[in-house]
Amino acid sequence: MKTHLVREIMTKDVVSVRTYTPFRLVASAMLGHDVGAVPVVDALGHPVGMVSRTDLLAKRAHLGHGPLGSVWERITARGRRTEAAAQGATAARLMSHRAVTVTPEDTVFRAAYLMRRHDVSHLPVVDKRGIVVGIVSRGDLIGEFMREDKPIREDVLTEVLAGRIEDPDEVEVTVESGVVTLEGRVRMASDALYLVEASRRIAGVVDVVDLLRWTTDDRRPQVSPLF
Template identity: 40%
Template sequence: MTRSVVTVSPDLGYKQIADLLVDMGVSAVPVVGDDRTVIGVVSEADLLHKVECNGADVHAGLFERRRSRRARQKAAGETARELMTSPAVTVPDGVPLTSAAQLMERHDVKRLPVLGADGGLVGIVARRDLLRRYLRTDDEIRADVIDGVLLGVLWLDPVEVDVTVADGHVTLSGSVDRRSTAQIAARLTRALDGVVGVTEDMRWGFDDTTLRHRYALDV
């Protein structure tokens, strides 16, 4: 997440918010209260309602669709409190990246204010932040597989396992003693930052997974 977050107060005016977005190069800002509690988010889309509805009658008909009615209400807004989308979709600071990504997808938002243990704003995570874990070179990923997985966890001799990485896709080949070792190596590799896929093509001398399956059936 980005810890230095640009925020606005509920009473900040439309023009000041627009200027802030342009000057800071951001597309949205959290609206926070005095205790750093996030009460909403104002985005470029919220501000554009005024442009879209400029000159239109803000007193819409009774049968106007809810979305259109909400857009007209925002078009008439002049402060962050009137313009913001509320309640804001937020996440605690300990949430895994996958959960944050799923939350963005579910609510169709591009950013999530991050809350600390006291419920106050501590940062913001955007879609581009979630993609940073994949912005690693193939050499960096290969080094992580060798040092972190093969040597660090499984205590395997890197000479026995060949690790190749192409555009983030890792291929594991060579030989290990047990089939479960090959499966664990692939699973741990798949969890590394920057890995987009894993092909496990290792030979093994003993299939211990069959024994575990038989034991489970006997129990």
């Protein structure tokens, strides 16, 4: 089954800055190219950090927090980062000091996982040399869910059912607003489990409704402990 890769959704025309790039030029690069973040790279093009629009806003946020905000800036990691970024005049002072990266051959699932785990909105895409060749944003991943229902259904039929089910006509596949419904009878319980999980991996699928039945339950029995 085809798995969608980062190279299929990434932006290849990457706007990057160097550590010494002044604040105003960083802001100009973001606004001029309508991007939410830019990688900070070294002389060879390796990412050393990221600067987002939120980092640029630290200068204004720092001035508007009041007395309680001063405490927040001192006792929390995000607060201390806001205070540091507020004093920054170059990309080196504004950036996060750890760029979470992916490669063009990573799956979109891997990219989504890293964004959620590290709470970031953009991932630089690096090649085998570690050089930035693209960037992936949350919008790129969310855009996948805008696929039409018809091609989603076709992918389920050709990439999931074909080759797994002896008679694909035994399973009815409907798709509405990205929600796939599988209904019918298959021979093995393991087949039903596969169809559901594989359908979830199709680009654009929001959810899968499982209405499948099976003739033989070939799942391994769950043995309860004696004590």
